[in-house]
Amino acid sequence: MQGIIRTIRDGSGFDILLLSLALIYLVTFSAFPIIYNIIMSLQTVDMFTIASFNRPFVGLQNYYDILSQPIASAVFWNTVKFVVLSIVFQLSIGFGLALFFQQDFPGASYLRGLFLAGWIMPALVVGAIWKWLLAGDFGVINYILMSSGVTEDRIFWLSNPDVALYAVIIANVWLGIPFNMLLLSVGLASIPRDVYEAAELDGAGAFERFRSITLPLMRAQLGAVISLGVIFTLQQFDLIAALTQGGPADSSNVAQYWSWQLSFQTYEISLGSAVSVLMILFVIVVAAVYVRSTRHEHSY
């Protein structure tokens, strides 16, 4: 204790001050809510007991209840589809655009800047705009599809249970492309040009250079973008709230939205906590993969 006081008095305790500020922040805003959430998922929490901490402890009963709900498997598969399809399309389109803007053509950097528009807009606003675009009776997308002869009839994107989830995925892909493009552009820019030139002299064509130089050298960035994409997609709440609210009939409901519904619409707070704890466990696995992938970063 005296040691600590001395270092602070001597002015050499500044590092401790900085460290403790960060630590206090993390404990208050990250560690405490997570631990509190885990505790709630093991108790019975409803509107009557929410104010006190002394609540009946029920063990894993909440987890059992949640998994035995009839919509649990639908929500699970919706979440899988939502995450996998969002990532696949965000990544491939984002990577394609990053490669495209890597080419040297006039205005490349301005155009790339324009793509960031999607990133600075709040998801709620994006959701509202996509709701208009996707509207069944007056939406632009239906108009284009029908006038170009792709479909005969209107598609009720947001009210047809068969397509509602895909409508949300399309909007989410659009929202995620700029992030993917930007991170992958940075990765591409860090590959030295002469490595490509050496490969060209060694006899590699464009496709071969992509396969044997670009892809392996982008491994760390791709790993990072995929892991962060999974995490962001599992956080995606505003878009669903703006577009379908999980409906119709839970056809576009995903875990994060369901957790919110349980906690704040039907006030089955302990069940909502249980869902979010399951999601946290999954995200921890993804984060571990992400941390591992950064080890593959190359120095040139």
Place this chain on the structure above:
Amino acid sequence: MLQIEIDSLNKHYAGFHALKNINIAIEKGSFVALVGPSGCGKSTLLRTLAGLEKTSSGDIRIAGTSVIGKPPRERDVAMVFQSYALYPHMDVEHNMNYSMRLKRRPKPEIAERTRVAAETLGLGGLLDRLPKALSGGQRQRVAMGRAIVRNPKVFLFDEPLSNLDAALRVHMRSEIRKLHERLGATSVYVTHDQVEAMTMADHIVVMRLGVVEQQGSPLDLYDKPANKFVAGFIGSPAMNFIPVVTGPDGHTLAIEQDQAQHLILDRKLVPRSRLWAGLRPEHLSFTEVKDGLALDAVVESVESTGSMTFVTAAVASQQLVVAHSGRPEVEKGAAIRLHISPENVHLFDRETELAVFT
């Protein structure tokens, strides 16, 4: 037989004339150095040979076939980059045999040729290392190994030694030269270091601002520089230049600032012309030479490297460097006489900077 022919080659970047009417003929099996200060176009010329840069006009023929418009991989040339440009995710073996794997050569052949190249370069025990686990010199060897496994028509080197420390650089110079002879290859070597060019090349091309100033054998360039730039560029320490004027009969030279100092020439020049006299530091001597010329000078500084002594002396407010092998007994501030034999005096026109012989 000519392996590379460059005919009236021009290269324009947006509004910038980078290579101006380049003509070079390179014999099969020769070692050619492209040398010049930075920005002279030597690297651009090399990259144009490799096909990494497009030409604006003119022709390049490799082994008799024009390669204009052909992509790099159809030119059968290998290049060693200044940065080495190793594939960071591949180990030494895969770095070296990448080209053969792309061509889908049979596995035993790939293994054999990789092994031979690795042995030639002393990389035997390092085949499974990644580039980041190698020293600068080892990376340099891998870059060369990648070139030699291909057995190409032409080797291109883009300042391959500039990232190495001084001792290793001197060592690698002779290694590269030996390798060149063993493989019987045709090599084009870009460097800004004229010592490297002089010691390694059979043929030197001196470039400045996109123009070939002079080309020829190293000693030709040293003995008969075509202009003041080449004279100053080739040779270390650099040639001394002092402004002079010829006398009324064309047989004498006087230092412009001090007309009392006369030199009697071995040739007859146009009377009263204004020239640069170029005197190589190693041709200036403290002792009298036969039929020699003498200049009065004051010693300004003496630097000794042990084997060589470099004396800076002022002649009529012009600084001259004298290179003396050994340790002359001169002191700062001392008045001395510098001697040079007339055939070692190079003369250049003051306006055109071209060499003047008669």
